[in-house]
Amino acid sequence: MGKELSFLLLALVLCHGLTLTTAYKGDKQWRKERETVEEEGDRRTEDRFLMPRSRPVMRTDAGEMRVVRSLRVRIIEKPLHIGFITMEPQSLLIPQYLDSSLILFVRRGEARVGCIYNDEMVERRLKIGDVYHIPAGSTFYILNPGEGQRLQIICSIDPSESMNLGTFQSFFIGGGTYPTSVLAGFSPETLSTAFNVSVSRLKEFLMRQQDGPIVHVAPSHAPSIWTRLSQLQVEDRLKQVKRIVQGEVEQVKEWSWWNLFGMFSRNGGKIFKDKAPHSYNIYKRSPDFRNDYGWSVAVDESDYKPLKDSGTGIYLVNLTAGSMMAPHVNPRATEYGIVLRGTGRIQIVFPNGTLAMDTKVKEGDVFCVPRYFAFCQIASRSSPFEFFGFTTSSHKNMPQFLAGANSLLHALRTPELAAAFGVTEERMRRFIDAQNEAVILPSASAAPAGDEEESEAVPEVIKSFGNDMIMGSD
Ligand SMILES: *[C@@H]1O[C@H](CO)[C@@H](O)[C@H](O)[C@H]1NC(C)=O
Ligand SMILES: *[C@@H]1O[C@H](CO)[C@@H](O)[C@H](O)[C@H]1NC(C)=O
Ligand SMILES: *[C@@H]1O[C@H](CO)[C@@H](O)[C@H](O)[C@H]1NC(C)=O
Numbered sequence: 001m002g003k004e005l006s007f008l009l010l011a012l013v014l015c016h017g018l019t020l021t022t023a024y025k026g027d028k029q030w031r032k033e034r035e036t037v038e039e040e041g042d043r044r045t046e047d048r049f050l051m052p053r054s055r056p057v058m059r060t061d062a063g064e065m066r067v068v069r070s071l072r073v074r075i076i077e078k079p080l081h082i083g084f085i086t087m088e089p090q091s092l093l094i095p096q097y098l099d100s101s102l103i104l105f106v107r108r109g110e111a112r113v114g115c116i117y118n119d120e121m122v123e124r125r126l127k128i129g130d131v132y133h134i135p136a137g138s139t140f141y142i143l144n145p146g147e148g149q150r151l152q153i154i155c156s157i158d159p160s161e162s163m164n165l166g167t168f169q170s171f172f173i174g175g176g177t178y179p180t181s182v183l184a185g186f187s188p189e190t191l192s193t194a195f196n197v198s199v200s201r202l203k204e205f206l207m208r209q210q211d212g213p214i215v216h217v218a219p220s221h222a223p224s225i226w227t228r229l230s231q232l233q234v235e236d237r238l239k240q241v242k243r244i245v246q247g248e249v250e251q252v253k254e255w256s257w258w259n260l261f262g263m264f265s266r267n268g269g270k271i272f273k274d275k276a277p278h279s280y281n282i283y284k285r286s287p288d289f290r291n292d293y294g295w296s297v298a299v300d301e302s303d304y305k306p307l308k309d310s311g312t313g314i315y316l317v318n319l320t321a322g323s324m325m326a327p328h329v330n331p332r333a334t335e336y337g338i339v340l341r342g343t344g345r346i347q348i349v350f351p352n353g354t355l356a357m358d359t360k361v362k363e364g365d366v367f368c369v370p371r372y373f374a375f376c377q378i379a380s381r382s383s384p385f386e387f388f389g390f391t392t393s394s395h396k397n398m399p400q401f402l403a404g405a406n407s408l409l410h411a412l413r414t415p416e417l418a419a420a421f422g423v424t425e426e427r428m429r430r431f432i433d434a435q436n437e438a439v440i441l442p443s444a445s446a447a448p449a450g451d452e453e454e455s456e457a458v459p460e461v462i463k464s465f466g467n468d469m470i471m472g473s474d
Contacts, residue, residue: 049348049357051336051366054084057167060212063087063144067157067167068366075370076334078311078392081157081167082366085142087111089149090218093142094179099162099169101136101310102155105129105282105388107340109151112234115140117276123234129283131299131314133306136161143217154338156312156390172213179213280304282316282388293323293440294379301394313391319344319379324443326404327376333393335369337377342385345448348375360448374402378443382450405438 054066063086070079083102087093087109095114104113104126111126116139126132134140136158144151157168171182183191192199217227280299287295298315301308313333317325321342327349337346339361346367348357351374360380361367369375371392379385391397401407409417409432418428435441 049368049370050346050359050361051082051368054082054364054366057083058170058213060214061088062091062212062216063093063151063214065093065214069167070159071368076368077371078158078160078334080312080336080390080392081159082336082338082390083153083155083157084364085151085153085155087142087144087151087153087214088216089144089146090216091144091151091214092217093214094172095139095141096170096172096179096213097137097139098134098157098171099136100157100159101161102134102157103307103310103312103314103390104132104134104142104153104155105314107152107154109144109149110146111151111153112143112145113140114143115276122276124279126279127281129281130279131282131304132279133277133304133310135309154388156336158310158312170213178210277304277306282314289439291437291440292320293437293442294319294325294384296325296440298391298397300396302396307394311392311394313394313397314389315391315397316388317377317386319377319385319440321379321383321385322381322443322447323385324378324441324446325376326407326439326441327374327402328399329374329402330369330371330391330397330399332371332395333391333397334371335389335391337367337369337387337389339363339365339367340386340388342383343380343448343450344385344387345378345380345446346375347378348373378446378448380448380450401439404435404441407432407435407438 049071051068051071054068056064057067058065065086066084068082068084070076070081081100085093085104104111106126106128108128110128112123113126113132113134114121114123115134116122117135124132142151142153159168162168170179172179186194188199188202191202195202217231219227219231221227280303282297282299285297285299285303287297289296294317296315296317298313299307300313304314307313315335319325327347341363343360343362345360346357346369347355348367348369350356351372356373357367359367377385377387402409413428413432415425418425421428423431
């Protein structure tokens with residue numbers, strides 16, 4: 001055990017280009033340091049890189065959005081918040097734009113997401129496993145058209161273009177008192193002039209929306225502009241819009257909000273040429289890596305171009321019960337992970353080779369691994385461990401493995417390495433070659449037991465997601 005760990009330490013030091021000899025530690029010295037570290041580990045917060053509980057940022061009886069705010073740690077070069085959106089059947093997240101860009105991942109249910117790209121309004125149908133990018137400042141809405149199906153979305157919220165007012169800022173453009181329209185701040189005379197409508201028409205418009213940012217749109221609910229919008233077929237919706245653009249305005253009173261946002265005012269002709277990006281389904285991709293112990297898939301800008309604009313990558317890992325992802329380092333990006341299913345253990349090590357975190361995680365937990373930090377994820381023995389996440393680079397991630405058949409140590413196998421560990425080359429070879437598997441390894445001894453007894457500690461997010469977090473059952 002001690003030897004393995006000092007190997008890890010050594011490899012880490014190698015990663016940082018220090019000399020081999022400084023990394024060498026005799027067994028006793030190692031043990032002593034290890035004990036000190038463990039004591040320190042007890043004193044400091046265990047869960048340093050486990051992100052805090054989510055907090056609601058929008059909540060109505062039609063749905064809610066909760067957000068896990070990024071850790072305020074200097075070593076994280078690009079903070080992302082993680083959002084969880086839950087929408088009841090037949091509900092709408094009303095049109096708005098944010099000061100942050102989003103990458104949506106549909107966890108369960110189906111969505112229609114309307115979004116503006118370069119003055120084009122497009123609507124996309126998203127299914128389980130679909131990933132979709134919404135740029136900062138783009139007006140969008142999310143509709144759950146399902147009659148009996150809740151919609152659950154996990155999203156990254158990249159605040160790098162934000163105004164740093166709280167977690168993120170929504171600008172609601174549909175008029176109303178709740179949420180308050182961004183237009184409500186202007187004086188009635190200004191708006192009356194700007195829209196060339198009477199003040200009374202304007203008031204009618206701006207007072208409409210009272211039901212909060214997520215509204216029911218089922219026919220059984222009081223009809224509203226949102227209900228009407230939701231009930232149209234996409235084509236009819238576009239036709240309706242086209243009529244407005246071309247000045248056939250018989251229904252312009254109902255539809256004036258389209259005009260309001262200036263969506264189609266410029267470049268009217270381009271509306272129906274749909275060149276905007278489509279969604280990308282992460283479950284349709286065959287895994288980049290697969291063996292008996294699990295699989296992993298990573299999506300970068302070469303797979304899905306919008307990731308380039310957002311500078312974000314996506315990955316999904318499924319470990320069988322009792323397996324582990326071999327200790328590795330992301331030299332290019334910070335990684336955010338969200339546990340989708342099962343329980344497991346995350347170990348993270350500082351670049352100087354001391355333990356940063358060793359924590360059990362369960363569904364809904366969000367963890368963050370800074371760039372250059374070595375870490376591994378271990379599935380508990382009782383169930384598969386599935387996690388999904390975002391990385392802060394849209395380039396190929398190229399993790400460096402520190403153990404296993406494809407580890408860095410194989411590349412570094414030299415007499416100097418053996419000398420650094422104070423062993424013969426032969427012993428070195430046997431040590432390095434002992435693990436036949438790569439990337440995902442069997443790990444009965446490191447795997448935590450199942451955590452049935454912890455089932456009462458289900459976090460709020462998961463409760464709100466219902467008891468049916470398990471993928472693919474519909
Ligand atoms: C304002 O609306 C009136 C008709 O209601 C129209 O005659 C006029 O041209 C419009 N003005 C502008 C600037 O669009
Ligand atoms: C993950 O693997 C388990 C078996 O280990 C399987 O039952 C489950 O369906 C897999 N999840 C996905 C999303 O493929
Ligand atoms: C290792 O680095 C961490 C974080 O920078 C620091 O808190 C810790 O004290 C360091 N430990 C040693 C033994 O240098």
